[in-house]
Amino acid sequence: MNQSIDYAAIMPVLIVALGALGVLLTDLFTRDERKSDLAWLTVAVLVIGLFAELGLWIGGVATKPRLTFCTTPGVHHSVLGCSYSADSFSLTIQTLLLGGTLLTVLMAPRRFKVPFGEYHFLVLCSLTGALVMAGARDFITMTVGLETLSLPAYALVGFGRKRTGEVTGAEAALKFFLMSVASTAVMLFGISLVYGVTGSVYFADMQAVLHLSGYHASILTTGMVLTLAGFAFKVSAVPFHFWTPEVYSGAPVPVAAYLSVVSKTAGFAGLILTLEIAFRTEIHNLGTLIAILAAITMTLGNVVALRQRSAVRLLAWSTIGQAGYVLVPLAVTKWNGVDLGSTPVTQAGDLGPAVTASVAYLVFYAAMNLGAFGVVSAIGGNLRLGGDLADYRSLSSRQPRAAWPLGLFLLCLAGLPPGLMGLFAKVAVFRAVISGGLTWLAIVMAINVVIALFYYLRWAAVLFAPATSTEHRSALSRSVPLGPRLAVGLALVITVFFSLYPAPAFR
């Protein structure tokens, strides 16, 4: 069948995909000592990608979505049968993905012993998959995007160094690969069941079919739950979280940052699209499940994080806790008593206030989490697991420029002023869940916020504690190259901006 393709709508994806090839080719013709400059080429590709997003924003896509890859040729006013949509939802997520990748690329320092060409090629490939996921409006495209995201990520994890007596990069990569493949298989099985019931792979069509027929069958429920499991793996929600701490600690710190922000955001984008568009009519049934998962995820993540003594492991478990908060608004099936499931929504841009809370949380989370990972990578990236928390003692007197931003990021993650950005994020989530009438979940989350404060604050307090008398020679690096400085600086600017004016994230 002959399809017309709206190239403008998919421009960011094209730029990144072509950029990936460009980086790989340039790598072949670059002398070894100049290869570290490939990082800057990658940065350039990402900046161009961001400009493409900006162009789409200015082009008014937020109000009038551009659809492409549709089964019906000609002008598309209906979302039915379209595979890709550039609307305010996908643009927000894509901008976030590009920005997040930009920071992780900047984070990778020169002394980081990896083949630069391959590393950046893989990052860009993986990002392509993530961008596709944000725009995908059918299950086939979604799965392709998911696989494009994951396959390069296994290799990226494998760049982790070999050390004796702990998880090596290769081991982590293998673990990641096996679990990921298993979860994808489960998800494909689920999709096939859902397809069998509805007869469509397009999200909007599926919703229309389910809305019309009101079809409820246990086979459909099984299919939906299995489908969501695939995404739950990506966002490391309980019970699919086991890989997270292992993989993060085996992988290089910037890759861990990439997984915790970019890969996770893409996973959430897929989860939101699937749940809120494709399975919209069924969210009463799924809401409770999501609520329970959210409660368990945040509690487990935060409680285990309490016991962590090393920077990367603490951040790894804390990202599990944070994922729980993002899940919370998705469990909302009613808004001030109005049933959301019965109001059809086919455009991802119109998903309503609860989803907005999740997306805003993702935006804020990306900035603060990347900032924290950025500082850890810059000064502790050479140490085992990013260094022990004790290594960060009295960092403020030795490296105030690293300590102050890290302190701010940690307070943001904890959600306390002066980390206003994190506070707003939590307020938005609390508001969604209260409006949805899930008071018990709100109370569980409130308790979790307190638990999380304990470990974030313990770390932050160590930063500013006076040096111990038995001068502990901290092994943290002192000189920080330009790239990581830029990464932390950017994260800091974004954090301060959103702390004062968070409105843009709430579109």
Place this chain on the structure above:
Amino acid sequence: VSAILVLLLAIPAAGLLALYVAPRELASRIGAAAGVLTFLVSLLLLPLFDYSAGVSFQGQINLSWIQALDLRFHLGIDGVSLPLLLLTTLLTALCLIYSVRTTTRDGRGRAFTALLLTLEIGMVGTFVSLDLLLFFIFFELVLIPMYGLISHWGSDDSHGGATKQQSATKFILYTLLGSALMLLGFLVIHAKTGTFDMVLLQQRHGLGMTAGAQGLAFVLVGLGFAIKTPMFPLHTWLPDAHTSAPTVGSVLLAGVLLKMGTYGFIRVGVGEIPQGLHHYAVALGAFGVVGIVYGSLACLGQLRADGDLKRLIAYSSVGHMGFTLLGIASMTQVGIDGALYASVAHGLITGLLFFLVGGFKERYGTTDLFAIGRGFYGRSRRYGALVAFAAVASLGLPGLAGFWGELYVLIGAARPGLGLSGAAFHIYMAIAGIGMVLTAAYLLLVVRRVCMGLVTDPANADVLEHDRDLTPREWIAWLPLAAGTLLAGLWPAVVLAAADPAVHTVLGARG
């Protein structure tokens, strides 16, 4: 008036900026200057405040900040917040002056002053914000600075109690749990009424919310304020925090931070979800009364060797705050007047007491009741007199500030609001009376132990060499509090002129 409210937030913020650029040695001076300036500006409110319109909110600013969250930058004051606001700026200014010398000596004066100024922004903001969400943000803003003060400048309990780190952690976890629940309560209010606007909510006085919703909101909000106030049995963070905190930390903690809880109860509890409060008023009163008796008994328990004076005053705070809770629970004009009055009085008197104990700490390196010796009247005449003055003020001697608040509270309890069980409140009143007697007992015992006795007492063997009567710095920092106590005691109208009509409105009368 609105310009002044903004200035009150902007001056400490400008002070923070100045701290950043100025050299380290000037830090504490800048802090003191910013503090005094803030206080002087806040004094301008006294003549500018329109007493005839004390019932309504004055100097309102209402700007949209974040549309999506319905967060508005809405400031304004009425007669309830004005006295507390002045108390805040006064105590902060005195604390900043007091710490000029201590902090210039150690190298971290800049951070210390910065924390105090941030604390001031949070405290002032809490009392002037008229948007529930903005209120919440300022309420949270005080946590980190107070945590920093306790954990970095505090002292470990010498008797094997909590270390400063443990106390600070306990403080922040308790209060954060409280404020997280409080936020949930605010969101329940918002979900039912569609607004965070405290002016509007007070006008509606609970209209538009069912009794059940108000009850839920009150439990959530009330838990937050009860932890902050603190209400027995949620007070356990307070003695540790006070024992570990540095002097100015204790002064601000007792003087202002606890009042944020009472203020919240009056403003949100009484004003905005009255049916919720009404439902739980009898329970609230009971907890208040238990707090009164428990606080006094715990204080008596500290009258022993190894008894810590700071801890004693902390427990006495639990007792005094019990009175304010009882006053609020009575839901009468006179009871709430009393609660507000007692809050202000407690801020002045307990602030003074903590300063005095801080003086002991500086001189003798301990706050152990039995280690500082006896016979203060003979050893340091003025110091001893001030200790006795603060103690009798705290026990509620007529003519001093401590008296009126507790009297009003008892009168309120004698005739509780409509629909509240009279019998229960009469019993509370009787028990609170016993609590007052116990309060008098332990304070007089403290005075006898510390101030009276012979200078040649054998207990004084190794402390006499450290004796020093009041220094000029201490005069400057402490005398305003003593003067305020006397003034408020002789002329209660100084607080109540503005507060009384406003309380009337808060209780639901149309202004």
